[in-house]
Amino acid sequence: MVNSFPQVLTIAGSDSDGSAGVQADLHTFFSRKVYGLSVITACVSGNSYGIHASEPLPLAFVKQQFKDVAADFKIRACKTGMLADSALLETVAACYQRYDLGPLVVDPVIMTKHGNMLLEESAFATMRSKLLPLATVVTPNYYEAQKLSQVELTDDAAIVLAATKLQQMGAKNVVIKGYHQDKEQKEVRDFVLLENGKNFWLSEPYYNTLRINGTGDSLSACIAAELAKGTNIENAVRIAKKYVNTAIKHELQIGHKFGPINHWAAQSLE
Template identity: 35%
Template sequence: MILPHALTIAGSDSGGGAGIQADLKTFSALGVFGMSAITAVTVQNTTSVLGVEEMPPDVVAGQIDAVFSDIRVDAVKIGMQFSSATIVAVAACLRRWQPPFVVLDPVMISKSGCALMQPEANTALQRELLPIASLVTPNIPEAETITGMSIKSRSDMEKAAAVIVALGAKAVLVKGGHSTGNADDLFFDGHDCHWLPGARINARNTHGTGCTLSSAIAAFTARGMTLLNACRQAKSYVRGAMAAGLEVGHGCGPLHHFFQWYGETATTSSTEPVSKAAGRARAGITPTKIKDKAAKLEKIISALAAIRSEQPLVHHLTNMVTVNDCANAVLAVGGSPVMAPCQCEVSDMVGLSRALLLNIGTPDEASEGAMIAAGQAANAQGIPVVLDATGFAATPFRRALVKTLLDSVDVVILRGNLAEIKALAGLSTGALGDKPTEDVFGDASEADASADETLRQACRLVADVSRRYGCVIALTDAQDVLSDGKVTFTMANGHPMMTRIAGAGCMASSLCATFAAVLPNEPLLAAAGGITCLAIAGEIAAENLRDGEGTGAFHTRLIDALSLLSSADLQKRLRCSLHVG
């Protein structure tokens, strides 16, 4: 196996939460081989930094040269640099070796308030390291030190970013965690400002967040992502690691760098038997570990809030019959849809987006090329791809198109109805019995043993297809079944009127992609979030119909219900079961 390589040049944290230790954990969690050059040894734990012992500059330089002389380096992360002498030595090495990407995290003060850089070293940092940096990631106090400015507002952050770029950095990410309100970060590349919004997380264990963010950016860049998307993906990863947290020590504890792989809620191993799943694991997309319904619901509610806060752009190559329905559904939950099917621009448009939806509802030869180009561009940048297999079983052309897409593109979620999922499994239409599609699923809480057995067969089918294709399978029907091959959800929300309007399935896929934009590493939960929200909105829409109103009014009220959907609605109405294995 060939992995991307990243080198961290930073200080050691004996408590394991920040510095070199956090960097190497982050590299490993994100599928990158990590190497290190230690600049200083800190004596610290979760409560305080008790001492700092700087490494001799020639020893620091020796470590860097030893790595570069033998091993390919795809990205470099620079962390704690205690003195001017160390900064000069590091800069000389990097000018000599010319790595393709350098992210500079100007670490100055520890979480507990201890100085981690000598005051006079700030001048050397500006003179020696800023011109080398592809990206600088200061928090607000660090940006104030570098620029000499007082930063109190978003406008101040934009001015500070411009000053830092003028000092020589190619780009800057000013982190807003120290501001009031939301933790919104500002990315500036010398030309355009991009705000990366983020709802503030009420977490106690935040030790090493800055180190983790910068090393995650280095990791994602080493894997080939554009810089802006690497920043977005790294921010999402840090949010997940913060929310998971670890109860270590008596002070400010560390993040859970491997929250995607194991932890208190883990129910499965991380090994998947198919190549597509292995590719997703390299991309930081792993099987979901959810302990119970409450945990699932909490994550869906948080994801919906993140969508409304961040308004992620979701690129659609979709069914022309339902394009307006999909756009309005995404807008209703807070996302930003873009429908741009021309092959000449799909790769560029994907680079601006946070998720990609491919829907084969109205296919032709031109759309096939555009979908492959868009999907491969999304894969290269770590952007989740959702595939809607509308009408897959109807014609040989559609079956060949889906096969080509699955062979060419790493899909994280594939949605279809029962007939489509059965066709993917290579089964005949009668493989789950002779009942018509709308009658296949009974209420699993009833005493009807045949309905229970039918549901079990459906769960096995969806889990088997998930393992075969290495992606989450979302079967939407009277009762929905979702699986990543190890964990399977069954959900019984929705209303029969949803089958009487065009586009309900397409809207479900669009919402799966919208949730994937804010849950890029948890596709099973993203699928559950999108499908759950649409199904519950369908219930509310049907209840709000007046006498004499039919499917037209239902369609309008469905979009209304999506736009007004609340956490209370989800908590009150969600009907699901979870199965492991």
């Protein structure tokens, strides 16, 4: 039957070195046995040393991509990545509401590991008011959760408070990814707050490696892929956490500095 195979849409920037953005999402979709489509919002030029240039795509072209994929495919879930400014955020939010694209996973991309800002300061209010209320799941990292919730994450209680605030902004389910920049740490703990009120911590071993580009993209993409297959929210998050950690554990020596995670290593994970 036409369109019976699960299809997932990524709405994000294209990363020329293949380690993050749309490319990481598509790697993840393939690994999780769903078909990936894309609405590209920007093009980023860089390599393992850093990002050197980026260009947003015209809003009319972004809208046309939405129109075309929605007219032909049965998209069962989608996720966002790099949305550089308020105009783009508003466009994506409007297009998501216009078309039937399934549950939405919002990865609020704000800053790269290189320190490059990928979201204008003026766009935070737009993300809070326009996009978060549409999110089935929001997956900020430690820094992004602080910026969006305006809560300083000094301890576990503060992380719980930040998740609660993000839920109050409209996101149904919240995953705050744990801090992972301390070479002495032994684990990475993510906090999960579900729509039904259940909350828990997910812990996996910490690996001291620079091969972690695209971890946030891949986590959110994996959650979207699982939702498209009919997996419930809690299990989708648990699978995604294990998927990304497995991909980090088995290093790939690609590039000289900040390299990609190993999607092949996690491909058979069930």
